[in-house]
Amino acid sequence: MESRRGFIRNTALATAALQVGAVSNIFAKSNTSKGKKGKMKLSFMPYTLELAHVFTLATSSRTSTPDVLTKIEFDGLVGYGEASMPPYLGESIESVCSFLSKVDLSQFNDPTEMEKILDYVDNIAPLNKAAKAAVDIALHDLVGKIIGQPWWKIWGYDTGKMPDTSYTIGIDKPNVVRQKTKEAAPYKILKVKLGRDTDKELIETIRSVTDKPICVDVNQGWTDRNFAVEMAHWLSEKGVVFIEQGMPKERVEDNAYLTEHSPIPTFADESFQRLPDVIKCHGVYSGINIKLMKSTGLREGHRMLELARALNMKIMIGCMTETSCGISAAAQLAPMVDYADLDGNLLIKNDAFSGMKIVDGKVTLNDKPGIGAIPTKTLKFP
């Protein structure tokens, strides 16, 4: 325990070193020349995701998401990973490539030493969660292939209990919302972003077309707790099944008040990033939304899931805009969650992998070892 704390102290120096200097010359390169059996080799390449539709949030809109693909080679096997960096999370292609260039996996000769390897990666620098996830996911893919099993099997999960995945209906004019709702026929749960003056109108518009369960993501949009509780009751009457991040994350007591007085569960999203946050969210929210790009990947994501289950919290597995690589990794946890929100790969035009599928509205895992994601095009890693 003490040695770990010492390690964390020492990384302050590493971090300072990392923040110095230009990063342009380290883009898209392999960080070790050793690719032979017995050594792991990490490679990475920027891969900008082209969005199928303009993505609109309350404060911005964009047509692409910065992304970096990774691979780890060892003994003839290849594991793939990914970092997705929606701008509001504070990472970029530059920061991810800078971080990955510091990761020296050639010092390890056994990929199954995941605790040791990922402790090392986590201690290279603080933050950099998507970059860490990109190593974690590729390592899980590699180790699953070494073991010869998908991770949901290694964890012993039961694919007979897969959750429905929600499909997001974007904010738009009523006739477009009605059309999109009809197009979402294969999905059993709809998701909408709230936090505008037109929230009730949006819900009513969807309800004019379907009585499917709806979940709402408020993105911290409610600022008055009595208003929030009133909305929770109104939404519950309209068949909304849960509320994600109703009030600003720093207002812990208000969020706890909402959870206590809401007839439907509340989920932490912005309030929730890494493992110790599970404990902080316990009693404040009904559940958590696990996203690999915030959890630093599957190892900590899996621990969050098991911890939240032990605390009788509800669990959602979510995603960013990602290829089927990151989505398939996240889907390995799906057998144990209450809700899945894994449609990030459906929002891009240039997916580079095939893997987890949504079949009849349900997350459906394949039997392939590792994370179950297979490249669908030639990926020119340097």
Next chain:
Amino acid sequence: MESRRGFIRNTALATAALQVGAVSNIFAKSNTSKGKKGKMKLSFMPYTLELAHVFTLATSSRTSTPDVLTKIEFDGLVGYGEASMPPYLGESIESVCSFLSKVDLSQFNDPTEMEKILDYVDNIAPLNKAAKAAVDIALHDLVGKIIGQPWWKIWGYDTGKMPDTSYTIGIDKPNVVRQKTKEAAPYKILKVKLGRDTDKELIETIRSVTDKPICVDVNQGWTDRNFAVEMAHWLSEKGVVFIEQGMPKERVEDNAYLTEHSPIPTFADESFQRLPDVIKCHGVYSGINIKLMKSTGLREGHRMLELARALNMKIMIGCMTETSCGISAAAQLAPMVDYADLDGNLLIKNDAFSGMKIVDGKVTLNDKPGIGAIPTKTLKFP
């Protein structure tokens, strides 16, 4: 979640059914005739452990421990497990064989569906923790062999961080205690049971021979919390590194008081059995003692460990008198614990397995798939 609660309700009926009827005719038999590929077959046999020395507790002494060995066969592979039943835990060869005879694994055709299989086993009847552990351990051994890896590797643990294991010095006359302390030369930590009038004398006797760290198991023996705190300070000055179960388990506030005022960590033992108890012990004790015969095996034991780590609690892995089968299973968790107390196999004359070894005082794992325990004699399962 709801369906699981329904499942628990339904098992009340199964439990009632189980408590009826004689059990003598179900000893030592296989509970399914299907042993062919594609079906799992569970077999079990009583195996009484002969103690090398008479085992003395405050209230009793005995020369043997009832034990049942299990095996699960599937597709030419065999996984071994064990239930050890020291009398004070409320299970017996009769109750374990009765429980195991109800376990029908032939309904599952994939051993890797561990969550589903062990949920089913857990819901056959309440309690029966050692019996459930016997299935869980054999299933882990089998699945590890299917996957081709030991569980410490599947969990990604780092065997570079193995704990010392403690060696118990029995309560005896000073000259015998001095002799036993000298014989314990290979061990880096000594353990003694306290809770008698002669506690201080026992510690002083050991200190007359060695300055090795000592840990003490009070077995709920302290009844006054001020006396307990005073003893904790005295023991700390004598180089004692932790206190296990200082006060009676039902006196939660007194144990919390001791933990708050003790200069050395406190561990829950009798207070601690299954996963929800980790949360109950948080804030009351510094740490927990995980024993597979109380946790229902490795699956829940592993979850306890991960939960306790997330809560920043200290962790010890303990055991009953067991063969190297149960001990080797428990040792899979050892890379992630603060202390190991895994000497149960050294206390018996008729160990039936070889596996985990204590080398230079440290728990040392082998690379064999599963739990790493190999029978050293012919085991005549029916």
